[in-house]
Amino acid sequence: MSTDVTLGSHASTDASGWTRQRIDAALLNADSAGRALLYRQAAVLSDDPLEQRFFLTQSWVHALSAGNWPLVARLEVGLRRLGGL
Amino acid sequence: MPDGDKPTDLLSDALDQVMQPVGRARGLPNALYVDPATEARERQKVFFEGWSCIGFAKDVPKPGDALPIDHLGAPLLMLRDRDGQLRVFENVCRHRGMILVEEARNFPGVIRCPYHSWCYSLDGRLRATPHVGGPGVNRHASVVQDATGLNALRSGVFLDAVFVTFSDSAPAFNDWIAPLAEHWDDYAGRALFHGGAASSFTLEVAANWKLAVENYCESYHLPWVHPALNSYSRLEDHYHIETPRRFSGQGTVVYNPNLDATVGGAAFPDFPGLPGRWDSAAEYVALYPNVLFGVHRDHVFAIRLEPLGQGRTREHVELYYTAPEAAEGAAFAAMRAANADLWRQVFEEDIFVVEGMQRGRYAPNFDGGRFSAVMDSPTHCFHDWVADRLVN
Numbered sequence: 521m522s523t524d525v526t527l528g529s530h531a532s533t534d535a536s537g538w539t540r541q542r543i544d545a546a547l548l549n550a551d552s553a554g555r556a557l558l559y560r561q562a563a564v565l566s567d568d569p570l571e572q573r574f575f576l577t578q579s580w581v582h583a584l585s586a587g588n589w590p591l592v593a594r595l596e597v598g599l600r601r602l603g604g605l
Numbered sequence: 606m607p608d609g610d611k612p613t614d615l616l617s618d619a620l621d622q623v624m625q626p627v628g629r630a631r632g633l634p635n636a637l638y639v640d641p642a643t644e645a646r647e648r649q650k651v652f653f654e655g656w657s658c659i660g661f662a663k664d665v666p667k668p669g670d671a672l673p674i675d676h677l678g679a680p681l682l683m684l685r686d687r688d689g690q691l692r693v694f695e696n697v698c699r700h701r702g703m704i705l706v707e708e709a710r711n712f713p714g715v716i717r718c719p720y721h722s723w724c725y726s727l728d729g730r731l732r733a734t735p736h737v738g739g740p741g742v743n744r745h746a747s748v749v750q751d752a753t754g755l756n757a758l759r760s761g762v763f764l765d766a767v768f769v770t771f772s773d774s775a776p777a778f779n780d781w782i783a784p785l786a787e788h789w790d791d792y793a794g795r796a797l798f799h800g801g802a803a804s805s806f807t808l809e810v811a812a813n814w815k816l817a818v819e820n821y822c823e824s825y826h827l828p829w830v831h832p833a834l835n836s837y838s839r840l841e842d843h844y845h846i847e848t849p850r851r852f853s854g855q856g857t858v859v860y861n862p863n864l865d866a867t868v869g870g871a872a873f874p875d876f877p878g879l880p881g882r883w884d885s886a887a888e889y890v891a892l893y894p895n896v897l898f899g900v901h902r903d904h905v906f907a908i909r910l911e912p913l914g915q916g917r918t919r920e921h922v923e924l925y926y927t928a929p930e931a932a933e934g935a936a937f938a939a940m941r942a943a944n945a946d947l948w949r950q951v952f953e954e955d956i957f958v959v960e961g962m963q964r965g966r967y968a969p970n971f972d973g974g975r976f977s978a979v980m981d982s983p984t985h986c987f988h989d990w991v992a993d994r995l996v997n
């Protein structure tokens with residue numbers, strides 16, 4: 521899950537094979553650190569800017585909870601670009 | 606007597622009698638022990654408008670550690686922020702009043718409300734309000750983040766006990782604690798080292814919290830209730846400690862617990878540089894309203910009284926030592942256990958007394974009792990403080 525959503529790369533699946541269905545399943549058992557990454561990946565998979573903003577918001581909150589400050593900073597850049605902050 | 610109301614005339618008269626000189630005074634009236642109508646005012650005037658103890662700093666040792674505390678029904682959160690500073694907040698989200706933290710834990714990042722995920726930094730600032738302006742819109746003019754941080758309480762720490770006030774008009778903590786800090790200048794500010802799990806225990810007693818204070822203040826009962834204690838520290842070895850409207854208690858000029866006989870000649874290290882009088886002295890002080898301290902050359906204890914209702918109290922006992930090796934070293938483990946056992950035995954010996962006094966408070970004709978002007982003045986000192994808080 522290394523795709524940086526702030527670069528605008530979006531696809532229904534990515535090179536690592538993530539799909540929305542797999543992400544939804546993984547979210548059920550993930551902790552905050554994991555959810556931050558999974559929601560970011562969901563944003564990567566979306567073509568809809570509003571949906572991307574929603575998923576980035578979810579990712580951001582979990583990154584804040586996990587104390588993943590580098591990820592928080594990157595997500596805030598993306599959220600500002602999308603009008604979420 | 607609902608919160609904020611003046612005491613009834615009857616109760617007011619009784620409180621006036623409490624505040625007479627000890628030789629003429631009566632004790633606090635029964636209503637303050639058994640009548641639920643008095644509880645709200647006591648909570649407000651005796652606890653919330655002044656400083657009271659909510660816990661111990663050792664329970665949040667690392668940055669991010671957080672401990673939810675129910676303080677007479679008020680949900681509080683004691684935590685240690687990223688800079689190591691201890692802070693106390695109301696444990697409530699500023700959004701819909703949801704409880705934020707349900708159990709002790711460490712927060713590697715922010716504190717997230719489990720309801721709508723508003724997030725707070727460990728310094729209390731509102732850090733994130735997800736979707737507050739609609740899906741994916743995380744700011745909105747209706748919620749001013751800088752003005753919507755967690756409600757912080759003023760707090761302070763003395764001998765590891767954490768004190769808070771809900772009142773803006775309470776004195777600054779350093780001013781409030783100054784009389785005891787000066788009285789115990791030999792101990793105040795020293796590093797204390799908690800003895801670990803075996804040096805923490807709780808006792809639950811079927812008695813009002815005030816009775817635990819009253820009993821702790823005075824040495825009059827020692828020969829009768831603590832015969833073993835009295836065998837090496839006699840009644841005549843004790844003296845009163847009284848600073849009206851602040852604290853009271855007792856001291857002894859004979860401190861010789863003889864733990865070494867139990868564990869083969871070892872001794873805890875003493876605090877370095879104590880004046881010579883502490884070689885054989887110890888003091889026990891009730892800092893009003895709800896913490897009981899004991900200081901000795903080689904250890905300190907603190908007891909937080911947690912009122913669980915008008916007729917029930919939980920006593921949280923914590924023992925501290927003078928150095929890390931005394932508090933944690935294997936060589937001292939048996940002595941720490943023996944010391945904890947000694948104090949547990951002493952405090953358990955007091956249970957039948959405070960529970961008996963609680964039941965006694967249901968006697969309709971008991972008028973609060975008489976004080977011995979010689980032996981009971983530390984207890985009267987406490988009653989006088991309670992009465993003053995309630996009346997004024």
